[in-house]
Amino acid sequence: MAAPLTAYAFARALRGEGVRLSEHTDWQTHNRNHKGPWGPVNGVMLHHTAGRDSLTLCRDGTAALPGPLCIGLIAKDGTVHLVGYGRTNHAGAGSAAVFDAVRAERTAPSPPGQDAVDGNTHFYGFEIENLGNGSDPYPAAQLAAVERLSAAICRAHGWSAASVIGHKEWTRRKIDPSFSMAGMRTRIEARLGLRPVPAPEPEPEPEPQSYEPFPGAAYFTPGRRSALITAVGKRLVAEGCGRYRVGPGPVWGEADVLSYAAWQRRLGYVGAAADGIPGRVSWDKLRVPHA
CATH class of the missing domain: 3.40.80.10 (Peptidoglycan recognition protein-like)
Structure with missing residues (x-):
C-alpha cells in the first residue's frame, strides 16, 4: 500500500x-x-x-x-x-x-x-x-x-x-x-535483481507552462496573418487534427477552419458547434503556446 x-x-x-x-x-x-x-x-x-x-x-x-x-x-x-x-x-x-x-x-x-x-x-x-x-x-x-x-x-x-x-x-x-x-x-x-539504467540527475519540478489567451472568435477572419495562427496550426497537427496539404502557415484560411473543426469534433462538438471557428472552451483545451 x-x-x-x-x-x-x-x-x-x-x-x-x-x-x-x-x-x-x-x-x-x-x-x-x-x-x-x-x-x-x-x-x-x-x-x-x-x-x-x-x-x-x-x-x-x-x-x-x-x-x-x-x-x-x-x-x-x-x-x-x-x-x-x-x-x-x-x-x-x-x-x-x-x-x-x-x-x-x-x-x-x-x-x-x-x-x-x-x-x-x-x-x-x-x-x-x-x-x-x-x-x-x-x-x-x-x-x-x-x-x-x-x-x-x-x-x-x-x-x-x-x-x-x-x-x-x-x-x-x-x-x-x-x-x-x-x-x-x-x-x-x-x-x-539488476541495477537499473542510471537515471538523469535530479531536475527541479517544471514550472507550469503558460499559454496564449483566447483572442476572441472575431480574430479568426479569412486572411488574418500572425505567428499565433501558425502556432494554432502546429498544435492542431500535434493533436492529429491537421487537415493541411501544405503548412500550417501564418494566414488563417480554409485548411485552418477544417483543422479546427476536426479538433472541435474530437472534443465532442457536432453540427454547427463544430464550425471551425475557435471558441473559448475549445481554445483553452488546445493549449496554444506563446507564439
Missing part, C-alpha cells in the same frame, strides 16, 4: 529504467479523479487493447466509458505513450481475494473470485497494443517495454513482481493480456 508517485517522479522512474516515453498533451492532469479516489496504490495492471491504432481511444475513451482508459499505451515499437495520470477507466471491479494477494505480494488465486473491489482506485493501468486474438504477435521491443515499466514502478514502491497482474487475473470477465503473466512476472523479477 502506498501513495501514488507524483507524475514527475513516475516519468523519471520509467526513464531511469530505460523506458522510451512519448508524453501527450496534459497527460499529468488528465484523469478520472473526480469520480473517486486514486490510491492507496497496490500494484500494476496490464491489458491488451483488442484493436489497433488505439491512442485516441485510450486518451479520450467513449461516451459510455470516458477516458483516459489507462495511464499509458505500450506501442508495438516499445514506446510508452503517456495519455493520463491518476484514476483511469481501466480495471473495473475485481476479486477481493486477488486484491488481498497483491497486497500481500503472493500468488493470486486462480480463477479469481467474485467482483468486489474497485481496481481503478488501487492500480496503475497500462494498455498494450494487440488484437488479443492469439495470432497478433507481441514484438520483443514491446514486451521489453512492459517488463521495464512494470519493474520501474515496482522498484519505486519497493514491490516485488507479484504486484503486477493481468486484467484476466483480476476478474473472470476478461481475457487480457493474451500472453503468460507468470512468464512476464519472471522477467520483471529478474530485472528487479
Whole structure:
C-alpha cells in the first residue's frame, strides 16, 4: 500500500529504467479523479487493447466509458505513450481475494473470485497494443517495454513482481493480456535483481507552462496573418487534427477552419458547434503556446 508517485517522479522512474516515453498533451492532469479516489496504490495492471491504432481511444475513451482508459499505451515499437495520470477507466471491479494477494505480494488465486473491489482506485493501468486474438504477435521491443515499466514502478514502491497482474487475473470477465503473466512476472523479477539504467540527475519540478489567451472568435477572419495562427496550426497537427496539404502557415484560411473543426469534433462538438471557428472552451483545451 502506498501513495501514488507524483507524475514527475513516475516519468523519471520509467526513464531511469530505460523506458522510451512519448508524453501527450496534459497527460499529468488528465484523469478520472473526480469520480473517486486514486490510491492507496497496490500494484500494476496490464491489458491488451483488442484493436489497433488505439491512442485516441485510450486518451479520450467513449461516451459510455470516458477516458483516459489507462495511464499509458505500450506501442508495438516499445514506446510508452503517456495519455493520463491518476484514476483511469481501466480495471473495473475485481476479486477481493486477488486484491488481498497483491497486497500481500503472493500468488493470486486462480480463477479469481467474485467482483468486489474497485481496481481503478488501487492500480496503475497500462494498455498494450494487440488484437488479443492469439495470432497478433507481441514484438520483443514491446514486451521489453512492459517488463521495464512494470519493474520501474515496482522498484519505486519497493514491490516485488507479484504486484503486477493481468486484467484476466483480476476478474473472470476478461481475457487480457493474451500472453503468460507468470512468464512476464519472471522477467520483471529478474530485472528487479539488476541495477537499473542510471537515471538523469535530479531536475527541479517544471514550472507550469503558460499559454496564449483566447483572442476572441472575431480574430479568426479569412486572411488574418500572425505567428499565433501558425502556432494554432502546429498544435492542431500535434493533436492529429491537421487537415493541411501544405503548412500550417501564418494566414488563417480554409485548411485552418477544417483543422479546427476536426479538433472541435474530437472534443465532442457536432453540427454547427463544430464550425471551425475557435471558441473559448475549445481554445483553452488546445493549449496554444506563446507564439
